[in-house]
Amino acid sequence: xxxxxPAAFALGLLAVPIVLFYILKIRLRRxxxxxxxxxxxxxxxxxxxxxxxxxxxxxxxxxxxxxxxLLVIALTDPSFSxxxxxxxxxxxxxxxxxxxxxxxxxxxxxxxxxxxARRVIAGIRLxxxxxxxxxxxxxxxxxxxxxxxxxxxxxxxxxxxxxxxxRVHDAVDLAxxxxxxxxxxxxxxxxxxxxxxxxxxxxxxxxxxxxVGRSSSNVGITRWQVRRSLVDPIGYEILAEVSNLSEEAxxxxxxxxxxxxxxxxxxxxxxxxxxxxx
Amino acid sequence: MVLAYADRILDExxxxxxxxxxxxxxxxxxxxxxxxxxxxxxxxVQGFVHRNQRRGLAVVVSDLFDxxxxxxxxxxxxxxxxxxxxxQLHDPREADPxxxxxxxxxxxxxxxxxxxxxxxKNLRTYRQLFAEHQASVAEYCVRYNLSCTQTNNKVKFxxxxxxxxxxxxxxx
Numbered sequence: 001x002x003x004x005x006p007a008a009f010a011l012g013l014l015a016v017p018i019v020l021f022y023i024l025k026i027r028l029r030r031x032x033x034x035x036x037x038x039x040x041x042x043x044x045x046x047x048x049x050x051x052x053x054x055x056x057x058x059x060x061x062x063x064x065x066x067x068x069x070l071l072v073i074a075l076t077d078p079s080f081s082x083x084x085x086x087x088x089x090x091x092x093x094x095x096x097x098x099x100x101x102x103x104x105x106x107x108x109x110x111x112x113x114x115x116x117a118r119r120v121i122a123g124i125r126l127x128x129x130x131x132x133x134x135x136x137x138x139x140x141x142x143x144x145x146x147x148x149x150x151x152x153x154x155x156x157x158x159x160x161x162x163x164x165x166x167r168v169h170d171a172v173d174l175a176x177x178x179x180x181x182x183x184x185x186x187x188x189x190x191x192x193x194x195x196x197x198x199x200x201x202x203x204x205x206x207x208x209x210x211x212v213g214r215s216s217s218n219v220g221i222t223r224w225q226v227r228r229s230l231v232d233p234i235g236y237e238i239l240a241e242v243s244n245l246s247e248e249a250x251x252x253x254x255x256x257x258x259x260x261x262x263x264x265x266x267x268x269x270x271x272x273x274x275x276x277x278x
Numbered sequence: 279m280v281l282a283y284a285d286r287i288l289d290e291x292x293x294x295x296x297x298x299x300x301x302x303x304x305x306x307x308x309x310x311x312x313x314x315x316x317x318x319x320x321x322x323v324q325g326f327v328h329r330n331q332r333r334g335l336a337v338v339v340s341d342l343f344d345x346x347x348x349x350x351x352x353x354x355x356x357x358x359x360x361x362x363x364x365x366q367l368h369d370p371r372e373a374d375p376x377x378x379x380x381x382x383x384x385x386x387x388x389x390x391x392x393x394x395x396x397x398x399k400n401l402r403t404y405r406q407l408f409a410e411h412q413a414s415v416a417e418y419c420v421r422y423n424l425s426c427t428q429t430n431n432k433v434k435f436x437x438x439x440x441x442x443x444x445x446x447x448x449x450x
Contacts, residue, residue: 028382035343
C-alpha cells in the first residue's frame with residue numbers, strides 16, 4: 001500500500017485534543033440533591049446495564065478516535081498496488097457533428113450520445129482515468145485525463161452540438177495518441193456512424209462503439225459551391241449536388257433562396273442511391 | 279417539646295408552655311444546624327416513645343424522604359398514642375428537577391455520590407416516583423384519619439398556617 005499524501009498522517013495528532021476533551025468531559029457536573037432515593041430506584045433497576053453504561057463512555061471515545069483515523073486515512077489517499085496495476089485509461093470520443101442533430105431518437109442523437117457518455121463516466125473505477133474529445137469539424141480535447149467524475153460531467157455538458165462535418169477518424173486517431181501504449185487503454189466512441197469508411201473503425205482494437213440513432217431515409221445536399229459567373233459580370237454560378245441516401249426513390253424540391261427571396265426551385269426525382277449534380 | 283431529628287434525635291427543646299418562651303423556641307429553631315445522615319423516622323420515634331412522659335399530639339415536620347419508608351415511624355407514634363399530624367415539605371426542584379445528561383448526584387444527607395446519565399425518560403420516571411411517594415403519605419394519613427399537610431417551601435408560613443386552620447375547620 002502507498003499513500004499519495006503521507007503528510008496527512010500528521011493530522012493524527014488531533015487524537016491528543018480529543019482524548020484531552022474526553023477526560024475533561026468525564027469530570028461530571030456535581031449536583032447536590034436532598035435525597036437520592038428516587039434516583040436509586042430508577043438506576044438500580046438498570047443494574048444489569050451498568051457494565052454497558054461504563055463501557056459506553058469508552059466506546060464513545062473509541063468511536064471518535066476511529067472516525068479520526070478513517071478521516072486521516074482518507075486524506076492520505078491510500079492506494080493498493082493492485083488498484084494501480086488494474087487502472088484503466090479511457091478516451092471518450094463524442095461526435096457532435098451536424099448529423100447528430102437528427103431527431104430520429106428522442107430528443108436528438110447528440111443528447112442520446114451525451115447520456116451514453118454519462119453512463120460511461122458513471123462506470124469508471126476509482127483509479128481509472130478518462131479524457132473527452134469532441135469530434136466535430138476539428139477534433140478538440142475538451143477534458144484532459146482526470147479521475148474526477150464531476151469535472152468529466154461538467155466538460156461533457158460543455159460540448160455544443162454543431163452543424164459541422166464529422167471528423168471521427170481524426171478524433172479516434174487523436175484519442176489513440178493520447179492513450180499511447182497504455183496496457184489498459186481504450187477508446188469509447190459515441191457516434192451515429194454517419195461518416196465515411198465506417199468499417200475501418202469497427203475493426204480497430206480497444207474501440208468500444210456506442211451507436212446512437214438508427215438508420216433512416218435521408219436526402220441531402222452533399223456538395224454546394226457558389227462563384228462569380230464567367231460569362232455574366234453581375235451573375236453567379238452555383239454547383240449543387242443532392243444525394244438520395246435512402247433505399248427508395250424519392251420526389252423532392254431543391255429551393256434556393258437569397259436573403260429570403262426565392263432564386264430557383266428545382267423539382268427532383270431521385271432513384272435509390274442516385275446523386276444529382278447541376 | 280421540639281425534637282430535631284435525622285437518623286436519630288439530634289437536638290431537643292424541652293417541654294415548655296407559655297407565650298414567653300416563644301423567643302427561646304424561635305432561637306432554638308434558628309440555631310439548629312444541618313446535621314445527621316439519612317432520615318430514619320422509625321429509629322427516631324423509637325427513642326421518643328419509650329420515654330416516661332405524657333401522651334399527646336405529635337406534629338411531624340419533614341420531607342419524609344426516608345429510605346426505609348415512613349409508615350413504620352408513623353405506626354409507632356399511633357400505637358403509642360401520639361396521633362401524628364404530618365406536615366410534609368418539599369422544594370419545587372425536588373418535584374421537578376432540572377437535570378439532564380451526565381451528572382454526579384451528591385446526596386447532601388449521607389454524602390454519597392452517584393454518577394448517572396439522566397435522560398428524558400429517567401426524568402419522567404422520577405416525577406412519577408416522586409408523585410407516588412407524596413400520594414402514599416397522603417393515602418396513609420387518610421387511611422388512619424390523620425391530619426396531613428403537603429406543601430412546598432415557597433408557600434409563606436402565614437398562608438400555610440391559615441390553610442391548615444381552614445382544613446381543620448378552625449377558621450373559615
